[in-house]
Amino acid sequence: xxxxxxxxxxxxxxxxxxxxxxxxxxxxxxxxxxxxxxxxxxxxxxxxxxxxxxxxxxxxxxxxxxxxxxxxxxxxxxxxxxxxxxxxxxxxxxxxxxxxxxxxxxxxxxxxxxxxxxxxxxxxxxxxxxxxxxxxxxxxxxxxxxxxxxxxxxxxxxxxxxxxxxxxxxxxxxxxxxxxxxxxxxxxxxxxxxxxxxxxxxxxxxxxxxxxxxxxxxxxx
Amino acid sequence: xxxxxxxxxxxxxxxxxxxxxxxxxxxxxxxxxxxxxxxxxxxxxxxxxxxxxxxxxxxxxxxxxxxxxxxxxxxxxxxxxxxxxxxxxxxxxxxxxxxxxxxxxxxxxxxxxxxxxxxxxxxxxxxxxxxxxxxxxxxxxxxxxxxxxxxxxxxxxxxxxxxxxxxxxxxxxxxxxxxxxxxxxxxxxxxxxxxxxxxxxxxxxxxxxxxxxxxxxxxxxxxxxxxxxxxxxxxxxxxxxxxxxxxxxxxxxxxxxxxxxxxxxxxxxxxxxxxxxxxxxxxxxxxxxxxxxxxxxxxxxxxxxxxxxxxxxxxxxxxxxxxxxxxxxxxxxxxxxxxxxxxxxxxxxxxxxxxxxxxxxxxxxxxxxxxxxxxxxxxxxxxxxxxxxxxxxxxxxxxxxxx
Numbered sequence: 001x002x003x004x005x006x007x008x009x010x011x012x013x014x015x016x017x018x019x020x021x022x023x024x025x026x027x028x029x030x031x032x033x034x035x036x037x038x039x040x041x042x043x044x045x046x047x048x049x050x051x052x053x054x055x056x057x058x059x060x061x062x063x064x065x066x067x068x069x070x071x072x073x074x075x076x077x078x079x080x081x082x083x084x085x086x087x088x089x090x091x092x093x094x095x096x097x098x099x100x101x102x103x104x105x106x107x108x109x110x111x112x113x114x115x116x117x118x119x120x121x122x123x124x125x126x127x128x129x130x131x132x133x134x135x136x137x138x139x140x141x142x143x144x145x146x147x148x149x150x151x152x153x154x155x156x157x158x159x160x161x162x163x164x165x166x167x168x169x170x171x172x173x174x175x176x177x178x179x180x181x182x183x184x185x186x187x188x189x190x191x192x193x194x195x196x197x198x199x200x201x202x203x204x205x206x207x208x209x210x211x212x213x214x215x216x217x218x219x220x221x
Numbered sequence: 222x223x224x225x226x227x228x229x230x231x232x233x234x235x236x237x238x239x240x241x242x243x244x245x246x247x248x249x250x251x252x253x254x255x256x257x258x259x260x261x262x263x264x265x266x267x268x269x270x271x272x273x274x275x276x277x278x279x280x281x282x283x284x285x286x287x288x289x290x291x292x293x294x295x296x297x298x299x300x301x302x303x304x305x306x307x308x309x310x311x312x313x314x315x316x317x318x319x320x321x322x323x324x325x326x327x328x329x330x331x332x333x334x335x336x337x338x339x340x341x342x343x344x345x346x347x348x349x350x351x352x353x354x355x356x357x358x359x360x361x362x363x364x365x366x367x368x369x370x371x372x373x374x375x376x377x378x379x380x381x382x383x384x385x386x387x388x389x390x391x392x393x394x395x396x397x398x399x400x401x402x403x404x405x406x407x408x409x410x411x412x413x414x415x416x417x418x419x420x421x422x423x424x425x426x427x428x429x430x431x432x433x434x435x436x437x438x439x440x441x442x443x444x445x446x447x448x449x450x451x452x453x454x455x456x457x458x459x460x461x462x463x464x465x466x467x468x469x470x471x472x473x474x475x476x477x478x479x480x481x482x483x484x485x486x487x488x489x490x491x492x493x494x495x496x497x498x499x500x501x502x503x504x505x506x507x508x509x510x511x512x513x514x515x516x517x518x519x520x521x522x523x524x525x526x527x528x529x530x531x532x533x534x535x536x537x538x539x540x541x542x543x544x545x546x547x548x549x550x551x552x553x554x555x556x557x558x559x560x561x562x563x564x565x566x567x568x569x570x571x572x573x574x575x576x577x578x579x580x581x582x583x584x585x586x587x588x589x590x591x592x593x594x595x596x597x598x599x600x601x602x603x604x605x606x607x608x609x610x611x612x613x614x615x616x617x618x619x620x621x622x623x624x
Contacts, residue, residue, distance in 0.1 A: 013231045016609045017400040019391035040620050117363065117547075121388040123400065126613045128238050130624040132233060150233040151596070 004176040007135040010145060012153035013160060015048060017123035022122040027070060027111040029117075030120055031101045032061065039090040040124035043163075046084040046093060048125065050159055050197060059193050060084070062097060062120075069114040074214075075104045083193065084163050104148050107190075129156065139215070141177060143208045146170075151197045159192055170204065183211045222275035223601075224472070230601040239599060239623045241608040249279040249352075250611070251332035255295065255341035257284050261403065262359055265600065268406045272499045272604055275356035285324040285342045289302040290316060296375065302340065302364035309369055318344045328612070334611045343376040353614045355384030356380040359403070361527045361548060363389050379425050381614050386528055386606075387549050397617075399610050402552060404603040405533050405565035405594070415514055421550050423511035427499055434464040434577050437516035439509055439534075442469045442483040449489050449546070450566045451498065454522065459495075462577045468513055469499040513538050518576045518583070521548055522569050533598040536560070536590030541576045541583040543569055554599065559590040565621055 020041050024030035034042070040101035045061035046213045056066040067076030078100050087093040100185035104110070114120070132153055136142045146154070165172060165187060190203045226235060250273060254262050266282050273280035287295075297307040323350035334353045337345055339360065348355055356377045362385070367503055374394060377383060382397040391398045396581065405412055424431060436455055440446040440471055448468055455466040468486065483500070490496040503507055513519060519535035519542045526548030533553050535542050542560035545551040554560040561572040576583040596602075 006350065014233065014237060014605070014609070016613060017388070019385070019388055019398040019399065019400055021391065021393035025388075038267065097534060119389070121391075123388055126609070127621045128237065128609055128612075128624060130237055130499070132236055150231050152233050154230070 007137050008130055008142060008173045010134040010149055010153050011129055011131050011156055012150055013049065013127050013129040013156045014152060018126060020122040024120040026113045027101060027105060031098060033095050033122055036041055037122050038124055041122050042090050042094050044125045051155055052161060065120045069121050070112060072111055078104065081085060081168045083163050084213055092146050102151065139208060139212050145204065145210055146201060146204050154197050222271050225408055226601050227261050231596055234601045234605050238276055238299050238605050241612060242278060244612060244624065245279045245608060247279055249281065249332040251335045252282045252338065253285060253342045253345065254338035255285050259549050268600055269604055270407065283328050285321065287320045291320045292456055298340050298369060299360060301369040302360055302362045304364040304366065306366060314372060321345050322348045336380055336607065340373055343373060346376050346379045346615055353381045353611060355593065355610060356383045357381060358390065361390060362392065376396045382610060384610060387552065401603060401606040402598060403528050403530055404598050405530055405537060407537060411510050412534060415511055419607050420463045420511045420515050423508045427497065429467065430496055431466065433542045434462065434517035435515060436518050436520060436521065436573060437468060437469065437512055438462055438520040439469045439512065439531050440521065442486060444482055445523055447522050447524050448482065448486045451618060452489055454569040454573060457567065458573045465495040465497065465576065466497060467497045469501055469509065471501050471503055513540060518543065518573050520569060521545065521550060523550065526550055533594045537594045541586045541589040542590060543572045552565055557612045559593045560586055
């Protein structure tokens with residue numbers, strides 16, 4: 001029996017920024033606050049980094065602040081190397097952030113202070129998710145949608161999905177509903193850390209387009 | 222009204238606005254501030270109320286009334302929240318409260334959500350009857366005078382939530398504090414698309430030549446905007462690149478220092494025919510728009526700044542921008558991506574030369590800047606966020622809300 005095709009429904013999320021009221025002016029204060037701030041705040045400063053359109057010098061806000069405001073480049077590099085998706089939960093990620101900072105503080109116990117006004121402000125977010133009214137049923141429709149959809153939808157399905165499902169939504173749908181394991185693996189191989197959201201969009205388009213072209217050119221026997 | 226933003230604002234923002242409009246349909250949303258005309262808050266409310274109504278929300282805007290003494294006191298409160306020393310006596314606070322009490326008798330404060338703008342009407346919370354009350358702080362309170370801030374927090378701490386423009390302005394108030402930056406309206410006279418003819422009209426009116434690259438700063442003649450620094454940077458650039466400088470600002474009638482600074486700027490510019498100092502009357506939005514669109518590079522070399530929305534205005538027009546790394550400017554300029562942040566006159570001069578000598582880079586950053594503004598600083602996003610705050614307060618305790 002032929003597999004029932006499931007639609008892919010594009011959704012997106014927006015984040016409403018909230019202040020936690022906590023701030024840090026040096027590395028010790030940063031460390032102490034990371035130990036106690038809400039899970040939502042850790043989530044925001046790590047997973048949601050890519051929503052902000054920074055240059056890809058770092059991979060989370062803590063690394064960004066250590067590098068740009070404290071000018072502790074080595075620490076910034078080490079913090080950037082932490083992959084939040086490698087942890088089962090926020091507490092494990094929090095612990096790894098603390099470990100990296102503690103080791104650094106052992107070697108460099110007197111790091112400098114940030115300039116006034118350049119302190120680290122701990123925020124968190126409330127996320128609103130909603131469907132954007134676009135549903136696709138095959139790869140060609142998917143390709144067109146990915147080309148023109150808001151970047152926030154790419155973020156929701158490619159980054160945020162990893163927290164929900166462990167993998168991105170696109171490759172999951174391509175594997176589960178379209179039965180295209182190879183293509184799914186190619187999408188999964190795109191490293192979320194190495195690209196901006198627009199870069200991710202370009203890679204997905206390139207990968208899917210190649211597959212669609214091959215399929216169009218194939219001769220059925 | 223909202224359909225005018227199709228193809229301009231991000232589609233997701235418009236979809237969410239409609240969804241929130243459905244959720245909050247026919248519910249009342251009252252805004253209260255202290256002036257109907259003049260200033261950024263009134264400007265944005267004039268635009269926002271019709272959009273809210275168009276979304277099906279019963280939006281109202283009320284303005285508190287006060288005597289001369291009241292506004293003198295609130296000006297002092299405003300200044301001290303921005304860090305200037307002012308003596309606010311108990312008697313003055315009492316008058317502040319009393320004027321608000323009289324306004325509470327006069328105004329209909331019944332609404333499902335009430336957004337109180339800035340400190341002037343903050344004591345109205347004492348007279349709330351129903352609904353969610355939110356205090357919106359538009360000013361830079363990162364280094365306030367402690368006593369004044371503490372006194373005001375007696376009122377503000379009673380609200381359901383507060384909203385600040387920048388994370389570092391937020392205080393530990395014990396209530397939910399949201400961060401929502403201010404915004405520009407892309408279809409207003411100051412930001413709408415202009416024809417080449419309209420731009421030429423403005424340039425001809427001010428006798429500005431079109432034949433060379435134009436460096437522009439739009440700001441009040443205020444030392445914190447460093448107009449002399451801008452002229453110094455231009456002179457450093459001029460050694461290498463032929464260009465003209467435009468300093469455009471309105472005469473600051475409420476700022477006694479404005480005239481002195483203007484005189485200093487005029488003296489310092491001396492008789493350089495390539496420096497154009499323009500005194501624009503109030504409501505010169507179209508001329509400002511035209512100047513920004515005609516500019517090759519736009520500066521906002523502030524030493525101190527609230528948010529500095531002129532940066533977003535220029536970015537929206539696809540212009541390469543250079544800004545002082547202060548206030549809200551670093552939130553708009555991602556260094557090296559949507560423009561350059563500078564910390565000195567020499568830094569500004571160097572970046573201007575980079576832009577003038579690399580038009581392709583200037584174009585690329587200008588385009589990135591426009592997209593950044595589209596996603597972060599348009600009025601539709603601000604309204605989206607206000608409604609989201611209201612919706613989030615009604616669903617308190619949940620960090621993910623599905624619509």
